[in-house]
Amino acid sequence: MKVQNYKKLMGGSLLIVTMLIGCAGAPQNNPLLTEAEQVYSVAENDSLVVLKAPVALKEAEENLEKSQAIWKEKGDEKLVNHYAYMAKQKTAIAIETAKLNEAQDAVEGAESRRQVVLLTARRAEAIAAERKAKDALEEAREDRLAAEKAREEARNAEQKAIEMASRISELEAKQTERGLVLTLSEVLFDFNSAELKIGSKNVVEELTNFLNEYPMRKVLIEGYTDNIGSVEYNKTLSQQRANSLRNALVNNGVNTDKIETKGLGEQYPIATNINEAGRQQNRRVEIVVSDNEGIITQRKD
Amino acid sequence: MKLIFTMVFLGIAFSACSSTRPPTQQLTQTEASISQAEQVGAEEYAPLEIREARKKLQEARSLVKKEKYEDAKLLADRAMVDAEYAQIKTLSAKAQKAVYQLQESIKALQKEIGNKIQQRK
Numbered sequence: 292m293k294v295q296n297y298k299k300l301m302g303g304s305l306l307i308v309t310m311l312i313g314c315a316g317a318p319q320n321n322p323l324l325t326e327a328e329q330v331y332s333v334a335e336n337d338s339l340v341v342l343k344a345p346v347a348l349k350e351a352e353e354n355l356e357k358s359q360a361i362w363k364e365k366g367d368e369k370l371v372n373h374y375a376y377m378a379k380q381k382t383a384i385a386i387e388t389a390k391l392n393e394a395q396d397a398v399e400g401a402e403s404r405r406q407v408v409l410l411t412a413r414r415a416e417a418i419a420a421e422r423k424a425k426d427a428l429e430e431a432r433e434d435r436l437a438a439e440k441a442r443e444e445a446r447n448a449e450q451k452a453i454e455m456a457s458r459i460s461e462l463e464a465k466q467t468e469r470g471l472v473l474t475l476s477e478v479l480f481d482f483n484s485a486e487l488k489i490g491s492k493n494v495v496e497e498l499t500n501f502l503n504e505y506p507m508r509k510v511l512i513e514g515y516t517d518n519i520g521s522v523e524y525n526k527t528l529s530q531q532r533a534n535s536l537r538n539a540l541v542n543n544g545v546n547t548d549k550i551e552t553k554g555l556g557e558q559y560p561i562a563t564n565i566n567e568a569g570r571q572q573n574r575r576v577e578i579v580v581s582d583n584e585g586i587i588t589q590r591k592d
Numbered sequence: 593m594k595l596i597f598t599m600v601f602l603g604i605a606f607s608a609c610s611s612t613r614p615p616t617q618q619l620t621q622t623e624a625s626i627s628q629a630e631q632v633g634a635e636e637y638a639p640l641e642i643r644e645a646r647k648k649l650q651e652a653r654s655l656v657k658k659e660k661y662e663d664a665k666l667l668a669d670r671a672m673v674d675a676e677y678a679q680i681k682t683l684s685a686k687a688q689k690a691v692y693q694l695q696e697s698i699k700a701l702q703k704e705i706g707n708k709i710q711q712r713k
Contacts, residue, residue, distance in 0.1 A: 373666045380673040387680040394687030401694040408698055412705040 321368070324358050327375040330382045331355050337389070344388035351381035448583065452505055469588040471580040473498075475536070480574075485531035487539055495536070498578070499543040509581040511551045511589075512536050517570035518557040530554025532576055551587070559590070614656045615665035622649050622672040629679035637682035645674035 331351055334340045340348055358374035361367065453471060465472050480488065487495070502508065514529030533552035541547055563569035581587040626645050634642040648671035655664035 369663075369666075373670065376670055377673055380670070380677050384673070384677050384680050387677070387684045391680060391684035391687050394684065394691050397691040398687065398694060401691060401698060405694070405698050405701065408702055408705065412701075412708075415705070416708075 321362055321371055321375065323372045323375040323379070324362055327355055327358065327378040327382070330379050334382045334385055337386070339393065340385050340389040342389070343392040344385040347381055347385035347388050351378050351385055354378035354381055445583070452501075452508070452580070469579055469590070470582060473578040473580065475576040475578065480532055483528070485528060485535050487535055491539075495539045495543055499540055499545055502540070502545050502549060505583075507581075507583050507585055509549045509551070509585045509587060511553065511579040511581075511587045513553045513555050513577045513579065515555050515559065515561075515573060515575050515577065516557050517573045518560070518564040519570065522556055526554050526556035528554075529556050536576060536578075612661065614659075614661050615652075615668050618665050618668035618672065619649070619652060619656070622652075622668050622675060625672055625675035625679070629675050629682065632679055632682050633686065634678040634682045637685040638678040641674055641678035641681060645671045645678055647671075648674060 334348060334351070354374045355378035358371050358378060361374065362371045449471075453466060465474070475491075475494065480486065498510075502510065512533040514531070514533035516525040516529050518525070520528075530552065531554070533554055537547075537550045537552050540550060557564075557573070560569075560573045561575070562572035564573060579587055622645070626642065626649065629638070629642055629645070648667050652664045652667040652671060655661075655667060
């Protein structure tokens, strides 16, 4: 009885020992499964992979679980290896998928960044163009102002000249298409004479002042008569009258080359020659004043 | 009862199929996957992976000839996963290259614009 009991105890102990040994020895490592587990564990803890490749990661997990289950049940090692390999590759696919998605996002991001760069550039260009346009506008405005000022000055000068000429009381100053024309009435000369009356001294004086004041301006003195007497005679008389006015001016110190003379006789009457009043108007001397450049508009015949 | 028996029978019959018939579908799919990977340029970007896939497919075919259909199917599956990996690796590498080039082009653009604006000033 005792021996039997002892034997029983021994048997039990042996069984337990055997079981324990079996437990420790049975699940040796499967290298492929271990590798798959490691790879998967890394991917599982990578938030990028979890976020960007959840499906491939899930497939890896399923394969890994299959492998582990078969391994646990001590099933076919071929299948353990198969699913471990599948798990490993699926994990690799998950990682690459995540990288691909990230790259695609980056491409989109880069595209929008490129747009931003282009936009910035366009804006900078627009600003530059605007500034250029503004500068041009400002320049044009300045040019216009300068031109206006020059015109204003010219107008003022012209106005002043006219005013000054007008002050010569015996002269009739007129702005004509030939420019400024001063008309001396016949009263400055005696009838049929080319000599200036004493009273014309004042006129000569003022004309001299005028020419001194405007050194750029020249004058053309044109003598005219009525139609009494021969054409030849009248022409000569008109030339002599023009000459005597010139001489008076030259005597007063005016430079000769500032004065031109012309005897035009009975041409270009300004009034009728039928009556004395008209004839008196036609007997005259006209002084054509040049422009600021010294150019005199000649009569167009 | 009869119906249940029929279903169980059919179930057994179908599950038996996988090991008694050649895995034609798997082979075809794997082949398609390999040529897809080749089309996107796996030969350049994942040469080892695509080679592995081809090798496994070939082995799977020879297993079919030896009528080892179950093994052939497993191998075809592994070839498939290799091909998939080759393809995604290729696409990923290409995309990363594109990102790099884009970033470079943006840098160049920025520089060019910078110069242009400077010149105007």
